[in-house]
Amino acid sequence: MNADHGAGMFRRVVVKLSGEALTGGDTHGLNAGTVQRIAADLVAASDSGTEIAVVVGGGNFFRGIQGATKGIERARADSIGMLATVMNALAIEAAIEAEGYPARALSAVPMPSVCQPYSRQAALHHLGKGRICVLAGGTGNPFFTTDTGAVLRAAELSCDAVMKATQVDGVYSADPKRDPSATRFAQLTHDEAITKNLAVMDTAAFALARENRIPIIVFSIAVEGAIRAALEGSGTFTLVTP
16 A cells, blocks of 8 residues: 555544454463553554554453353453453553553543543543543443444544554455465455455444444554554555445
8 A cells, every 4th residue: 555545644543452462472461572562653653643542452361252152141251351451451551651652541341440431522632632542441332342342432533544453464365374375455345344254353343434434454563663654554454445
């Protein structure tokens, strides 16, 4: 993609991080070096002039749908997963602040002794002050993924794009780790992503993005500086457009 899709177009974005992205080479939990690298990348992206909100998953600690296979009812398992996202948000908030940059963690599951409860007004206030907002708790409801939560927050906060950070450098026709013949798409529409059942985001997230005409940039978080590069249009990524 070219620089026409770069930072100049994006006044405000949501960066969607999976919990697994925070593990580094570890099997679970938080890898301190990886968290700090991602925090530095978020700061660099924010320094480029784009307002940054981060929606983080919790799969490095607990994933609701997996808990449901262990005898925990889905609604309760999802609630445990939401708490895992709060742990990740606090870690990212601390890492951003360690870079000397202001950040605020806000949770859709209210726990005011730990972090500020999420509200649209509070998030817009912090973004307007130049702070990176780390949004935890998903949508605050079970049965919705944090991908859907990311698109919901992007719509609420009038964001110009969702930046979906993954382990691969875009959307592929199949899982490139399993299928060596898989090809990467440079650009797709939301309709094509839904019709082809491309698993990079769930259908509800794509449908919500389509309804609100929010582009999605899918890129790999494994490379240092990947967030800013994708913002500037200089990295390798897939652009999913309305």
